[in-house]
Amino acid sequence: MMNDLSSQSENILLQCSAINKEFSGVKANSNVSITVGKSQIHALLGENGAGKSTLVKIIYGLLQPDSGTMRFSDAEYAPKSPKDARELGVGMVFQHFSLFEPLSAFDNILLGLDKNIDVKSLREEVKTLSESYGLEVNLSSYIGDLSAGERQRVEIIRALLQKPKLLIMDEPTSVLTPFECEKLFKTLKKLASEGTSILYISHKLKEISFLCDTASVLRKGELIGEYDPKKMTAKALGELMVGQTLSQPKRPSATKKKNRVLSVSMAEVKPDTQFGVTLKNINFDVHQSEILGLGGVAGNGQEELMQLITGERIDRSIDIKYLDSNIQLLNPHKRRELGMAFAPEERLGHSAVGSLSLSENSLITDPKKRFQTNLGFIDFDELRNYTESVIEKFNVKTTGAQAVASSLSGGNLQKFVVGREVGQRPSLLVVNQPTWGVDALSAANIREAIVEIANSGAAVILISQDLDELLEISNKVAFLTNGLLSIPTETKNIKSSEIGALMGGLRAGETI
């Protein structure tokens, strides 16, 4: 028996036993026990609010458990701060990068280190690290100028400099392009092969079955079990995670010839900000009951195009027709009155006012004046009913219609915003990154709602970085690359081998 234990513990790096953590009455972790082996890539799977983040924050010393013990490298482990955790060999790369945008990449790396070390030798060390793990980054550039992938590389370098035995990656691919993801996977596999264990948090099932050796599934703060992701289908894992069967929305069936709802045509539009993208030769139509997917890596003109469609930015030179009338000079509110609905990417500040309640947020995007009496007073009953129906239908986790928008987590607010827009029954819905940072079940709900509204006759423009999402529900897709839009192509005619080329700026059929 003793022998058994010791030989087992040789391969164990981290052992968490019966961890409990409660936040004002809500159990974030209840009796969670996981074991991470040496050189293992261990997935931590779960929905938003399943307790993954709480658990890793406990491991990283940002939170202290209410009860439960941890062992790390064969010793008691109870870090009081991230500093303790780093000293003992635990590194972490956050989902929302903990980087200082106005500082240079190098200063950021320096700030992540606990000891005052020689700047020159640090530069050397960073250089060798980035070369051997494919983590290229320009050290003197400001973080604000770097792409999400580059920022993540800065974070990884920073974590690796501590020579961690365990590296925690919190939803690392949520902001990356497919190419950057592949690069990251290579880096992680190399690290694991050299003895570093990786605790990998995600709700993207495909990458977990590709990358990870073991997966612990959490649901509502409890550990459901430990599984081998290579032996299970993504669907089965997803259902374990959610606790119910997942529906796969089908794209709307666009059979008959439908009316054109929106047509956009522009020759060249220069950006109004210093770091913006110039849009060139963009022409597309979207019809009734059709979902047009606009893909491509964020920062290639999506934001600029969205602003022109919503009317946040007015440009006389573009030609934009809604149901055959010219709307190029109308502001967003006027456009909404005509039956357009928008859900921009930036939740606080563009799609919702953080300091206002959810009800009030419904009220300010009420083009049809549903929530007003004839005398112009607010119809509070109607407003509350509508807001509560959105909250219920989209499973928004909040204290109620009176909660202020900024009190919701990003994913929950996103569900609310999309629900609010869909609930207006628009003839045209424009959504930008609708499922970014939203868990699998809610993402499926959001997609379903989008498909449903298209089926009921609305036209939808879906701007998304998520390729699977685009291919799954849109009828046509086009890709934005450096301000150029590829010609919209029927989704069902696209071969997966062509997509890379389309994203790289080639037109369909031009593939090499």
Add this chain to the structure above:
Amino acid sequence: MDLLEINFAVLVASLIVASTPLVLAALGELVVEKSGVLNLGVEGMMIIGAVSGFIVGVETGSAYIGMIAAAIAGALLSLLFAFIVLIMQANQVASGLALTIFGLGLAALMGHPYTGIKSPQIQTISIPFLSDLPIIGQMFFQHDLIVYLSLIAVFGVWYFLSRMRLGLVLRAVGEDHDVAHSLGYRVISIRFLAITFGGAMAGVGGGYLSLVRVPQWTEGMTAGAGWIALALVVFSGWRPGRLLIGAYIFGGITILQLNLQAIGVNINIAILSMAPYLATILALVLISSSGLHGTRGAPGCLGKSFVKTV
């Protein structure tokens, strides 16, 4: 009226003296703001420094001890501010304004028995050889210790913020306190230290006013110097070097208009007295409209309360 009556060397020497309180107070506030805290109480801390420095200076007969007392008094008042905004997480703007009002009132009360008394003298230190240089010697190398220290402080703050690790940490805290916290830096402690430093510097600046520049105690003697110091921080784009230049420009105009008044230039005195303030406004407008740096140097978390969330 003859412009040549103005002695250029004396003018420069006295503009340096006139600017030193501003340099000191603004430099302290620069560090405070770099850590992400906006302390609008500079004026209050200066006047408390002025009155405390004066009282202690008169009672002990030593201007230097007075200066030290001024620094301590300013720092003590700033600790009150630090407690209110960092621990109680009150609004920084309102708390800063309250600090100024409180400081002005308290100083008037404390200083009442000392009105009209002359302060102890502070010796000028002539730097050997350099002070013997014609004109330049008189301009730059025949000052008191505090002037030299203020220049060293400008260099020191620059070196600290741009070359030292602790300075980098302080800037990082000011740019994004949530990130700094998640990396394990102690946001509240760092801001506490920065605010205390700012208070001590404002106190010394005030002490210099009542012990050297004027040198006596009158109620409300700071006359907006704290506000000018705040403006200088923005004017400088949060850079110590530019702050020094800005302070000397402001001080220069102050001294020049006094000289112009003295020789009886035919401009309304009201307008002449306005000149330094007008120049400050003009400089601020020019800078923010030119887009040269404007608010680009402003720390990301300036004025925001830090609430620990994990």
